[in-house]
Amino acid sequence: IQAKELTSLQTVSKELHELAERLGKARIDDDYVETDLQTWTNMLEKLKDDVNTFSSSIYMQENPKEILVAKMYISKTLQQPREREQFRESYGPILIENNGFMATHIGPKNDTAYVRGLGEYSLGTHKIRFLFTKNSIHYITSFKVVSALMPIRGVSKSSYEGYGWSSMDEIECPGNQMIFNRNTLDMKGETSFEIELQLDCDNQKISYVNQRTKNKRELNVDITKCPFPWQVRFSLYEVGDCVHLLP
Incomplete structure (x- = not known):
């Protein structure tokens, strides 16, 4: 079971990485429309549900004060401090x-x-x-x-x-x-x-x-x-x- 969960978590991690690259490219090119934002939001919702099924210590949540794709973030308890800006x-x-x-x-x-x-x-x-x-x-x-x-x-x-x-x-x-x-x-x-x-x-x-x-x-x-x-x-x-x- 642990091996299966690890494989599934690795798959989700890969999907998150690929989505992050797509979002990053769209942000830099400033090339996206409302339908793109809705699609990405739906994908993030699905990945959030997938992550939440693995462990109670790993979870994602939404900030209701923020809008569209920008509203998704990892729980504060998982956020790692940056040593120094570059x-x-x-x-x-x-x-x-x-x-x-x-x-x-x-x-x-x-x-x-x-x-x-x-x-x-x-x-x-x-x-x-x-x-x-x-x-x-x-x-x-x-x-x-x-x-x-x-x-x-x-x-x-x-x-x-x-x-x-x-x-x-x-x-x-x-x-x-x-x-x-x-x-x-x-x-x-x-x-x-x-x-x-x-x-x-x-x-x-x-x-x-x-x-x-x-x-x-x-x-x-x-x-x-x-x-x-x-x-x-x-x-x-x-x-x-x-x-x-x-x-």
Whole structure:
């Protein structure tokens, strides 16, 4: 019986892996319609039922606050913590090096470029530390959370948007109507700043602490505009702009 269950579990694992690859390709290509989402949701429901038949210690459940395919996740008790964030993909003239912990704008000219982290976050609280260095104060960089369903280049048929902050101390979010003290200088005018970014998935908000000024800012996230899972995305503009992920 145990051997039969193991074989069946391996089959389900293979099917989940194949489905994940299909979802990943559709997400990157931004090529899917409502009928595709319904088909994938039905497949996930079947696989969830299959997994739940093997053992009471292995189960899947749904988050009713989330929509379509993005609402499926493994129980929090099974979620493994990520030791450290790393860079995975980029758009524009970005060089990823130092084992995925550093990304640099390599030009040859100034232009907007993006780099995104490997981690995908849907549950719990996660802290990500990084050091931003710039050649000058005249160009804007930014960091934000975006939906993993959103293409790296930031253009999506689904109109998903990100939430975060720029080096000019501006909030970047849908509508950009949040209120904060514009008289408080934090990153503006600086060419280097170390940030601890916190993702609070359970309460649907993000915050950061500037390690030099000790200023803290917080931002609520509308998960209908930025659905789970979240990823961290950085925007660089000037040649030589660099972001280094810290332990």
